[in-house]
Amino acid sequence: MRSHPLFSPWFSLAPALTIVTVLLGASLVYGVAQSLGLMSVIGQDTLSLDAYRNLFTGQGMAGREFWGSLAFSLWVSIASTLTSSALALLVAVWLSERRGSGGAENLALNWNLAFPHLVWSVALLLFLSQSGLLARWAAAAGIIQTPADFPVLVRDRYGIGITLHYVSKEIPFLALIILAVLRTQPAGYDLVAENLGASRWQRLRYVTLPQVAPALLSGALLV
Numbered sequence: 474m475r476s477h478p479l480f481s482p483w484f485s486l487a488p489a490l491t492i493v494t495v496l497l498g499a500s501l502v503y504g505v506a507q508s509l510g511l512m513s514v515i516g517q518d519t520l521s522l523d524a525y526r527n528l529f530t531g532q533g534m535a536g537r538e539f540w541g542s543l544a545f546s547l548w549v550s551i552a553s554t555l556t557s558s559a560l561a562l563l564v565a566v567w568l569s570e571r572r573g574s575g576g577a578e579n580l581a582l583n584w585n586l587a588f589p590h591l592v593w594s595v596a597l598l599l600f601l602s603q604s605g606l607l608a609r610w611a612a613a614a615g616i617i618q619t620p621a622d623f624p625v626l627v628r629d630r631y632g633i634g635i636t637l638h639y640v641s642k643e644i645p646f647l648a649l650i651i652l653a654v655l656r657t658q659p660a661g662y663d664l665v666a667e668n669l670g671a672s673r674w675q676r677l678r679y680v681t682l683p684q685v686a687p688a689l690l691s692g693a694l695l696v
Contacts, residue, residue, distance in 0.1 A: 510523065597638050603623045651692075
């Protein structure tokens, strides 16, 4: 006997899906309309492809800055994701081999997640800027002469400060995901590989990584 449509999952989700669809759809339509020159607020009511033409020909300020901004964004996102994924994997493997300290491990990984990105970025700014705490401590310790001699890690051309921000926020999140997967896997696979002569890095590559790859990939795409 088929269930009544009123009790189907899609019908239950309909109110939330409707709100999300309307909000996202309206934003997309509004953005596309603006890109085509339809901005009634400033009196532009004529369709135009000038924005796209300038984008691909490199004319105008937007055309000159777009591709550089896109490359910078891709560099920061790829570098931070790959770095945090690799470090989170190592941290999770190390913690999975420890026993009897689950509470301390969870606290060490979860305290960072309690801070929003904005708050965490301000905290890193206070530490990493040339007028920040690290620069002042280095100057006081005689490592550098003045705080201005501290390496530029904020607003630098390579996005080091932004990358450090994302890495420090993503490592605990990804490590918790990987750790949860590792603790549900039997230890027999790793023991068999070790008995067969596999080194630590070989076990990590051929045993551990295939086990956690789906969860790691999902988490990396999510962050």
